[in-house]
Amino acid sequence: MKKKIQGRAFVLGKNIDTDQIIPAEHLVYSLSDPEESKNYGKFALSGVPGKDSGLPKGNIPFVEDGQYRSQFNIIIGGSNFGCGSSREHAPACMEIAGVQAVVAESYARIFYRNSIDGGFFIPLEAKQKLTEEIQTGDEITIDLQTYTLTNETQKKTYSLNSLGDVIDIIEAGNIFEYARKSGLIPS
Template sequence: MSDIIKGKVYVLGDDIDTDQIIPASYLVYRVDDPEESKLYGKYALSGLPVDIKKDSPFVKEGEFTSDYTVVLAGKNFGCGSSREHAPLCLEKAGVKAVIAESYARIFYRNAIDGAFLVPYESAAKIFDKFSTGDEIELDGEKSTIKNLTTGEEFSLKSMGDAYEIVKAGGIFKYAKNKM
């Protein structure tokens, strides 16, 4: 995992729940089968309200991955049911990181433990400073995100030891390396 992530950002608001991230009707695919597991990417964020999806679909029709590398949201990202498929589907769609003001604890832990993506917390409300499609540069080492479209830069909270777990490839690989 690189400390620098560049790409397009997909902007959401507060209280994005796991049913919006991956609706329960799509939890039927095997995660250990490459052909079936890519369908999780296809349906990532497919439960968002129609007014969000119609303007900027997260995954284009007929595709399995998204043009967006980072998801930026407000408070309480990943709330709702405790499905580990939520960070998995975002990873399958090509997301490298989610930045939110705060997370539901289970989403945060699932993202880190499985090393699906990096769940950064913003130091302040910043999702309204970006537009979907803006080019960004996220620096994990410095804990910053820069909007390359506007030139503005913002601080992120340090992930502490959790960052090392994600970089190692998940909690089990991290623990194995520490033994």
């Protein structure tokens, strides 16, 4: 597991549900075919209404037209991030677009679990409303040893909740590697 994640923030509001993360009409593409799966990056967060996309200004596309990678690799979200469907295409599309970490006030259960068990990115919990502190485009450093987030643009540091007992799965890489390490399935 990386000890530090650095990059640019993309800020969203609360209740960002899985239909906003990846609208259902796009759930038809293969997740394993390297070329076809780029469609997931292309449409990542495309269901977020314009005014809510890239706060506080809004109307900032997460992925530019014709691209499948985003210039933003850290998502800052409000409460109940990832609510809705169990579709693993949601965390997968964010990873394909280049997301390495999400920092939200809270998560919907299945999305959080999928992010960790599938090893897509690290879902972290903020202790305060970072959506009101951080602006889309700010340069961010997340330190996973001290559980702090530094906004390099605004020169401010915030503490984050620790990952708790799911850190073992994150460090292993995903639930399969964790199960192999623990002897639950043969390696």
